Amino acid sequence: MQSLGLTLLIFLSSTQIGFSQQVTKQDTLKELMRRVEILTQELEKQKLGEVSEPIYESKFGMGPAASKVYTLKQEGVSLAGYGEMVYENFSDETDDGLSSGKTDQIDYLRHIIYFGYRFNDWLLFNTEIEFEHAKAGDGQPGEVAIEFGYIEAQISSAFNLRAGMLLTPVGIVNELHEPPTFHGSLRPETERRIIPSTWRANGFGILGAATNGFSYKLYILESLNAAKFGSNGVRSGRQNGAKAKAEDFGVSGRVNYTGIAGLDIGASFFSGNTGQGLVDSTGSNINAGYSVFSAHAVFARRGLELRGLYAHSTIDEAAELNNVLGLTGSSSLGDSQSGYYVTAGYDILPYLVAGTSHYLAPFIQYEKLNTQNEVPSGFVKNPARERTNISFGLTYKPHPNVALKLDFVNRDNEADSAIDQFNAAITYLF
Amino acid sequence: MNFHLVKILVFLCGLINAEAALCQVFKNQDTALKSVFGNVADVQRKTIFLTDDQAAQIQKVAKTKIGSKIVTYYSGLKPDSTTAYVFFETNIVRTKRETFMVVLNPDATVASVEMLAFYEPRDYLPRENWFKLFTNKFLNENFWPKREIHAVSGATLTVRAVTLGVRKIMALYQVAIIEEN
Known part of the structure; x- marks a missing residue:
């Protein structure tokens, strides 16, 4: 120019x-x-x-506000993305001294491309395309998937519409999972097993924000499929919008408050039947109502970052599901599941190198979760499902969008069969 | 499936009036200048053509690159009879543009920062309170995100882009306006 x-x-x-x-x-x-x-x-x-350009100007005989669309330019295509390579070094032994049997692994875990298109000043399309584990195809570990893809009508700041494949708006990581935005090479286990991130589903909904710092989302989504539930949680029940059974839908929503600088506090939920046409031995439908509730807070001020999340979920008719799915003994579904974690990190680099724009934060994370809080009568809990993880490590950012991570996860469970691990990761977003 | 909820959504959609449609431009330049100066009749529009030395000095002080050696700003008296210097900055956040206004006091501190246009998803836009963090700040080594300028969850790139833009303008004011005058 x-x-x-x-x-x-x-x-x-x-x-x-x-x-x-x-x-x-x-x-x-x-x-x-x-x-x-x-x-x-x-x-x-x-x-x-x-x-x-003047905002309020009549065009084509229409009112000034109604004419606004004529003064705007088409914005076209957007391209962005993120990715991460993760090295996992497992302990040779479990906590009780047995061989862990785990092989160390280095994986180009995911590379994501965001592709968007703005049709006009109020209508846009946005999508996230994920490539996982480097190589997809027959016999290969990788896969290609759509993580979200939606049309959004931007009506006003307080009321907008979204439809398509959406990220279920529960917890922190499910919607905000770009690796440089959180500490640790791996996502918190609570947000993988209690909240099955990345949890996406087809549906539609509304979203918006008020001027006082409150914002909301409310979606109707395809529900989970209880036929894939297990003692380790509902994660396998995600249908991911792929020829998803649509006998049951769910409602999901969240409310956030960000009216205080540096603070993001919110609550979110999903609730719906998950039977998807499943019947018991008598031919009766099993509704398998499932609900998850989560509350979270994120606080960032100067170099300090604090984050905490609690999640609790329930599965109705767990006993009936166990019978239909052939789950016995300690393989039972949990009537309820819960977990929480707290993370603290602090950027110490300004104290070591004056005027630096780099970032170096030691962090620590404490996490406790159980996918079998309670089991139906006649079944027993698997003590390995009650876990406590303590992670600590370093996050270094030579640029705000590039994070190098080193961390150690001390895993414990009530069966003493947990395997500790050391992780390293290279992550980026653009 | 909660069909009552669907009915409510359909009803709300029916209430939408086309005139209520908002876009990503929150305020245009004329309106922004009026919000600072009130009467804009006496506001002076000035353009600086930076020398190579000035450009280098600004980049050194701001610790960021300047995109152009042609800089336009506006100066005049505010309703309270104090002088204000107004700059408009446009940059890229992630893949799309943002334009914001920076108002400086004569002593080189920030009077206000206001987002005028934002083309990224609104999830990436910090709340209004965050922009008040700049008020009365002066350019120093802690004028960075996660130091004097708080981080905002989910808006990291915007926080950085705005902060760098404000740093650049403050450095430009020091090097090309105060020192030249």
Whole structure:
């Protein structure tokens, strides 16, 4: 833009040959100044875009506000993404001294491409395409999946519409899972087993924000499929919008408050039947009502970052499901599941290197979860499902969008069969 | 399936009036200038053509690159009879633009920062309270995200883009306006 302006300036200056010999140098200078002023106004207009244009102006005989759409430019395509490579080094032994049998692993865990298109000033499409485990195909560990893909109608700041494949708005990580945004190479286990992130489903809903710091989302979504539930949680019951059974739908919503600088506090839920047409031995439908509730708080001020989440879920008719799914003894579904974690980190680098824009934060995370809080009568709990994880490590960011992570996870469970692990990760977003 | 909820949604959709439709431009330049100066008749529009030395000095002080050596700003008296210097900054957040206004006091402190247009998803836009963090701040080594400027969950790139833009304008004011005058 600058070079264009200067080129035009030189061109316009060269046209001075059209001036009469009688024109004084002062007149020439005045004319040049006028042209420079016009050029700078044009440059400023280009730089500011629609901000430089009048907002309220009637067009085509319509009212000023209704005419706004005619003053806007088409925004077109957007491209962004994130990814992570994770190295996991497992302990050779479980907590009770047996061989862990685990093989260390390094995995290009995921690379994601966000692709969006703005149709006009109020309608847009946005999608997240995920490539997992580096290589997909027959016999390969990877997969390609759509994580979300929706049309959004931006009606007002307080009321907007979304429809398509949506991220279930429960917890923190499910919607905000770009790796540089959280500490630790792995997502908190509570947000994988109690809240089955990344949890996406087809549906539609409304969302918006008030001026006082409150925002909301309320969706109707395809529900989970109870036929895939297990003692380790509902994670396998996600249908991921892929030819999903649609006998049962659920309602999901969240409320957030961000009215205080640095604070994000919220509550969220999902509730719906998950039977998806499952019947018992007598041919009666099993509704398998499932609900999960979560409350969270994130606080960031100066170098300090605090984060905490609690989640609790219930499965109705767990005994009937056990019978239909052939789950016996300690393989039972839990009537209820719960978990929580708290994380604290602090950027210490400004104390070591004055004026640095880099970031180095030690962090610690304490987490407790159980996917079998209670089991139906006649079944027993598996003590391995009651877990406590303590993680600590470092997050280094040479740039806010690039995070290198080193951490150790001390895992414990009531069966003493947990396996500790050391992790390293390279993560990015753009 | 809660069909009552569907009915409510359909009803709410029916209430939507086209004139209520908002877009990603919150305020245009004229309105923004009026909000600072009130009467804009006496506001002066000025353009600076930075020298190479000035550009280098600004980048050194701001610790960020300047996109152009042509800078336009507005100066005039506010309703309280104090002078204000107004700059408009446009940059890229993630893949889309934002434009915000920075108002400086004569002593080089920030009077206000206000987002005028934001083309990224609104999830990435910090609340209004966050922009007040800049008020009365001066350019120093702690004028960075997660130091004097608090981080905002989910809006990391916006926080960085705005902070760098404000740093650049403050450095420009120090190098090309105060020192030149």
